[in-house]
Structures are given as C-alpha cells and as structure tokens.
Amino acid sequence: MSASHNSITGDDLPVASASAGPSSFTSRKLRLIGGRVAFIIAILLLWHFASGNLVKTFYLPKPAAVLGELAGWINDGSLWSNIAATLIPAMQGFIIASILAIVLGYTLAMAKFAADVLEPFIAALYGIPIIALVPLLILWLGIGDELSVGIAALAAFFLMFYNVYFGLREVSQTLIDQVLIAGGSKWDIALRVRLPSALIWVVAGTKLALPHSVVGVVVAEFLTGNKGVGFMLSSNANHFNAAGTFAAVAVLAAISFILDRVIFYLTKRALMWKEAGKHN
Structure with a gap:
C-alpha cells in the first residue's frame, strides 16, 4: 500500500483565497448543498421508478x-x-x-x-x-x-x-x-x-x-x-x-x-x- 494514495479531497481542505469574500464563499456553499440535495432527490426518484417497474420489489x-x-x-x-x-x-x-x-x-x-x-x-x-x-x-x-x-x-x-x-x-x-x-x-x-x-x-x-x-x-x-x-x-x-x-x-x-x-x-x-x- 502506498500512503501517497490516501489524500484529503479539496472539499475537505477549504482554504479561501484572499480575494474571495464571504458572499462568494456562502454562494458556493449553498450551490454545493443544493447540488448534493438534487443528486439525492434524483437517486430516490430513479430508485422509486425502477422498483416494481424495472426490478421486482423483492429485490x-x-x-x-x-x-x-x-x-x-x-x-x-x-x-x-x-x-x-x-x-x-x-x-x-x-x-x-x-x-x-x-x-x-x-x-x-x-x-x-x-x-x-x-x-x-x-x-x-x-x-x-x-x-x-x-x-x-x-x-x-x-x-x-x-x-x-x-x-x-x-x-x-x-x-x-x-x-x-x-x-x-x-x-x-x-x-x-x-x-x-x-x-x-x-x-x-x-x-x-x-x-x-x-x-x-x-x-x-x-x-x-x-x-x-x-x-x-x-x-x-x-x-x-x-x-x-x-x-x-x-x-x-x-x-x-x-x-x-x-x-x-x-x-x-x-x-x-x-x-x-x-x-x-x-x-x-x-x-x-x-x-x-x-x-x-
């Protein structure tokens, strides 16, 4: 195992640049949260549609x-x-x-x-x-x-x-x-x-x-x-x-x-x- 492969993602090391103001940081954070919520909703909708239609509910x-x-x-x-x-x-x-x-x-x-x-x-x-x-x-x-x-x-x-x-x-x-x-x-x-x-x-x-x-x-x-x-x-x-x-x-x-x-x-x-x- 090479420990160089184990790295923290950019999302986990949020260091804002000097030119980035509070409003831009807040806007990016909101967009990030919105994107994640939208992703979860999309997965749930796809799951709901597939269950019983494409795949039996038993599975x-x-x-x-x-x-x-x-x-x-x-x-x-x-x-x-x-x-x-x-x-x-x-x-x-x-x-x-x-x-x-x-x-x-x-x-x-x-x-x-x-x-x-x-x-x-x-x-x-x-x-x-x-x-x-x-x-x-x-x-x-x-x-x-x-x-x-x-x-x-x-x-x-x-x-x-x-x-x-x-x-x-x-x-x-x-x-x-x-x-x-x-x-x-x-x-x-x-x-x-x-x-x-x-x-x-x-x-x-x-x-x-x-x-x-x-x-x-x-x-x-x-x-x-x-x-x-x-x-x-x-x-x-x-x-x-x-x-x-x-x-x-x-x-x-x-x-x-x-x-x-x-x-x-x-x-x-x-x-x-x-x-x-x-x-x-």
Whole structure:
C-alpha cells in the first residue's frame, strides 16, 4: 500500500483565497448543498421508478418501504441500541489501532534500517484479508465484544500505520535542523515538528481507518453477532427482507457520513493551518 494514495479531497481542505469574500464563499456553499440535495432527490426518484417497474420489489424495495423499516426501528428503540453496539467496539478498536500505529510508525520512521528490515513483512501481513483471520481471532478472543474490538483494531491499524510512517518520513529536514540550531530538544522535534508536520497524513489515515474499524465490527457481527448493525443486516438478509436489508445499509452509510464530517470539523482548523503554510 502506498500512503501517497490516501489524500484529503479539496472539499475537505477549504482554504479561501484572499480575494474571495464571504458572499462568494456562502454562494458556493449553498450551490454545493443544493447540488448534493438534487443528486439525492434524483437517486430516490430513479430508485422509486425502477422498483416494481424495472426490478421486482423483492429485490429492490420502494424507498417508502425502506423508510418504513427505519421508522419501525426508531419507534421500538432497536436502531439506537444496535448503532451503539456497533460504534462502541469500533471506537475502542480504532483507539487501540491508532496508539499502536503511532508508536510503531514513529519508531520505524526514526530507525531506517529496522524499517527496511520489517517493511516486507508488514506489507505481507497487510495483504492478508481480514476475513481469513477471523477464525484465528475467534480462537484467541472468543465470540463477543472482544472479537469485534480485535477485528476493528486490525482493520484500522495498517491504514493508520502507513500514514503515520510516511507522514513522519516526509518532514522537512531543514525545519528539523532549524529547531536544533535554536536549541530544541528531541522532544521538541518529536512533539512540535514531526507530529504537527505529519498531521495531514494522520488525518488522512483517520478518515480511512475509522470507517474501516466500523466495517470490521460489522464483519464480526455479520458472522457471529447477536446485536449491532451488522446483525441487523444479516438477520434481514437471511429472512429475505429486502427493505430491512436496504435500511441497514442506509444506516451504515449514514454512520460513515457522520463520522467523516465529525473528523473533518474536528481537524478543520489544524488542516487549514497546514494548508496555509504551503502558500507562505
């Protein structure tokens, strides 16, 4: 995997030019929102027309039927409890993976020989499909939340590791030399130069790794769970309930969207500082 492929889109790094006024920025934002709403409406209309006309409703239910399933889950409270059952182990696995990735990524970025020795083995481990490791994880962790956390951590680790590792290696040596000349210590280099400079890579890794940790939990729930969005998905699919299956997929899409927006707004100021520094 090449971490250079993991980049933040232009929409996620909104740095307005000096000539752009508030009114033009607001106008563009409104047009952007309008375009996205129009796209969603077009998809729903096409979906509504295709269901029952081009594709049997057994395979492609009407949007109204999917909304009915969602409304039923909201009314009985099962939606929120299952979302929590998925998100909690996903966040736990992501935190574990992030800590390990930062520690290992920093260590190998500072030890080039060790990195050269271990790189092919790390790449080989990354190439193993997660689903192939599930039986082994079941043997080690059992069936339950521990399995979900383990798969989530495994799904997120390599994405975070590669971004941390390559981000730290891309730090300007000139900047490091300037801090050393000014009397900076190794801790100053680590905390005030390397990590802030690699922040955009870390955020890129987070935007990829956090949704993958959710995917990892869903895989565990799909195979062995009795709760969570993955269980809702497998249960409805096993009962040939297309509307419920589509509703569970819609919930996963909504979770991914919300997580992406939360990460964006939490890191917006830091990313704007990083991007602004490129133009100075």
